[in-house]
Amino acid sequence: MTDPTDPKLLASRRGFLTGAAGLGGAALLGAPNALAGDPQNLPPNIPDWTRTLGDGVAVRAYGKPSKHEANVIRRDVQWLTASRESSVSFTPLHDLDGIITPNGLCFERHHSGIAEINPDDHRLIIHGLVDKPLMLSMEDLKRFPRVNRIHFLECAANSGMEWRGAQLNGCQFTHGMVHCVEYTGVPLRLLLQEAGLKTNAKWLMAEGADSSAMNRSLPLQKALDDCLVAYRMNGEMLRPEQGYPVRLVVPGWEGNIWVKWLRRIEVGDEPWYTREETSKYTDLLSDGRARKFTFVMDAKSVITAPTPQAPLKHKGFAVISGLAWSGRGKIKRVDISLDGGRNWREAKIDGLVLDRALTRFYFELDWNGEDLLLQSRAMDDTGYVQPTKADLRKFRGTNSIYHNNGIQTWHVLPSGEVENVEVS
Ligand SMILES: Nc1nc2c(c(=O)[nH]1)N[C@H]1C(S)=C(S)[C@@H](COP(=O)(O)O)O[C@H]1N2
Ligand SMILES: [Mo]
Numbered sequence: 001m002t003d004p005t006d007p008k009l010l011a012s013r014r015g016f017l018t019g020a021a022g023l024g025g026a027a028l029l030g031a032p033n034a035l036a037g038d039p040q041n042l043p044p045n046i047p048d049w050t051r052t053l054g055d056g057v058a059v060r061a062y063g064k065p066s067k068h069e070a071n072v073i074r075r076d077v078q079w080l081t082a083s084r085e086s087s088v089s090f091t092p093l094h095d096l097d098g099i100i101t102p103n104g105l106c107f108e109r110h111h112s113g114i115a116e117i118n119p120d121d122h123r124l125i126i127h128g129l130v131d132k133p134l135m136l137s138m139e140d141l142k143r144f145p146r147v148n149r150i151h152f153l154e155c156a157a158n159s160g161m162e163w164r165g166a167q168l169n170g171c172q173f174t175h176g177m178v179h180c181v182e183y184t185g186v187p188l189r190l191l192l193q194e195a196g197l198k199t200n201a202k203w204l205m206a207e208g209a210d211s212s213a214m215n216r217s218l219p220l221q222k223a224l225d226d227c228l229v230a231y232r233m234n235g236e237m238l239r240p241e242q243g244y245p246v247r248l249v250v251p252g253w254e255g256n257i258w259v260k261w262l263r264r265i266e267v268g269d270e271p272w273y274t275r276e277e278t279s280k281y282t283d284l285l286s287d288g289r290a291r292k293f294t295f296v297m298d299a300k301s302v303i304t305a306p307t308p309q310a311p312l313k314h315k316g317f318a319v320i321s322g323l324a325w326s327g328r329g330k331i332k333r334v335d336i337s338l339d340g341g342r343n344w345r346e347a348k349i350d351g352l353v354l355d356r357a358l359t360r361f362y363f364e365l366d367w368n369g370e371d372l373l374l375q376s377r378a379m380d381d382t383g384y385v386q387p388t389k390a391d392l393r394k395f396r397g398t399n400s401i402y403h404n405n406g407i408q409t410w411h412v413l414p415s416g417e418v419e420n421v422e423v424s
Contacts, residue, residue, distance in 0.1 A: 071095075074105060077173055080161070085113035086212075088155070090176030093302070094310040097321065099180055099351055099358040100150070103234055106179035108241045109155055111212035115261045119245040122209065124229070128267035131196030138245050141231060144186040144194075149228060149251065150357045152325045154178040154297045156254035156281050156402040162389075163404050166420040170309040174408060174420060175302040178325070180358035183249050185230030188223045192267070201267045205274070206248050209263035216257045217271035218250065222295075226251050229262065252327030252356040253295045254403075256281050286397025297327035299386050300405035301334055301361070301378035312367060312416035320363040322347075326380035331359040333379045338365070340373030340409060340423040341388065347376065372412035373423055389422060 041047035065072065074089040081087045091107040108114075119138045127133040158177035161167045168174050197220070204223050207215040218227070228249040231238060238244040243260025250257050256276055271277070271293075283291040301324035306312045324331045330353050335344040347361040361376070378386045389406030411421040 072105065074107060075172060077161075077168065086111050088157075088177060090172045091179050092309075093171050093176050093178075093304045093323065094307050096304070097360070099323075099354075099360050100234065101179035101181055101358075103181065103236065103239050103242075106181065106233075106239070106242060107155070107177050109177065109255065110210070110241075111214050112210050114240050115208070115210040116240060117209060117245055117261055122245055122263070124246060124262060124265070126191060126195045126265045126267070128205075128265075129198035129201040129269065130192075130267050131198065132194075134191070134195050136191070138231065141186055141229065141246065144190050146184055146186055147228065148182055148184050149226075149249065150180065150182045150352075150354050151249060151251045152178055152180040152356065152358045153249075153255045153258055154300075154325070154327075156256060156294070156297070159300075159404040159406070159408075160401045162406075162408075162420075163393075163400050164398060166409075166422045169420055171302050171304050171307045171408075172309060175304075175323075177255070178323075178358070180325075181233040182235070183228055183230040184232035184235070185228035185246075185249060188227040188229055188248070188265075189225075191229060191265075192220075192223060195267075197267060200269045202269045203267075203271050205264075205266040205268065205272045206257070206259040206262060207264040207266075208243070208259045209261040214259060214276060215272070215274045216259060216276055217274060218248075218257060220267075222250065222253070252297060254281060254297055257295065281402055283396060283402055284399040286399060294403050297325075298403070298405045299326035299328065299331070299378045299380040299384050300324070301331075301376040301386060302408050303336075303374050303376050303410055306374070306412055306416070306418050307410055308418045308420060311418050312412060314416075315367055315369045318365050318367050320347075320365055320374065322361050322376050324349075324359045324361060324376070324378035325357065326378065326382075326384070327356055328384065329381040330355050331378055332381045332383075334359075334361040335377045335379075336361075336363040337375040337377070338372050341375050341377075341407065344377065367412075369414050371414060372410075373421070374410040374412060375407050377407055390424065 072092050072095040076089045088109045089107055091101055091105055124136045155177035159174055162174055202220050204218045205215055206218055207213055230249045231246045246262045247260045248258050248262050283294060303320055303322040305321050312318055324334045334347040336347045337344050347363045349361050351360045353359050386407055392406045409421050409423050411419045
């Protein structure tokens, strides 16, 4: 497996022109023939799989992808992985299409590893400024009215490593801290109504049952508006990695506040200022002050193919594909540039365009083998336009780690290989 942190693979920081001159050796064009397997299986022969019976039903009691898709996996980055229990793995965005992330490929972010919870022994406690504290079992939760919502979850640290320049070699690593699934759960509002809010209630604190007991403060208004206490993803129960048996869904807001393995909601009249909303997930500005509570994830997009892990393999007709999303609403439009942001053309949005969900776009191109500086730029239905990284730095300085929604540039070389670059 390719190690994205291999210095040879790290994106060129010399600028795209010298980068172009330095690479381009191993031509990928024509490579598909080299990928072809056993000629005995090609027409006019009868392939192996037509000569024999296949596995019967239920031999594969829980279905898995074809073994030929074995490299479509979550990956981590060595130098970001101090310990596996407090780390992150990334969604292989370059290998996916549509807007739904398969359950087994959703990026993971854990502060103390994956809690393995027996749902029979799990309770959700709601207490504090309420008339009637609640202690709910999973069976209790499933008796409340439920809804289904498709939403993206993006970690505020997504693209964080790119603040100081092009770093990581692939959209899996630059943008893979995002996933989008259909959640089934109870509107948090219904649980709070059941408990009965005191008139001075203004904030909640949500806490996880993992050994970090990760916790965050949530304004009551948001909790009453659209948050879910979710127990299913894409129809099946949450995966342990995603907070089985129950997690908070906070549409459009930074991933950190989507508390997994949710065990406690305390109602109060002011925020708690927990570790995760003070020393972490705040943005240090150039004047030394830090932005407090950046909850909403602003509009962002990325081309997912071609990218360093998914090079162009043919000249001629090619489909450029990517994702756009906004924590403020729906994606209105996506533009594509082939020349590093000088000229823009509208991309084709395909499939569902949902409120605070990933949105799929395509751009069809007849590629003659010339260098491209590919960019995508999202606009949401508030009129907000995704900024360039240079524009972001004007306002945010260069100290930030979190909330980088700047425009990404991919340099496509004549060989079809792609590198992560920045244009000024
Ligand atoms: N209890 C608990 N909840 C948690 C975390 C955690 O470590 N413990 N990580 C948070 C962070 S920082 C993010 S970005 C999201 C990641 O969700 P995912 O692992 O489903 O992708 O979960 C959040 N909820
Ligand atoms: Mo996060």
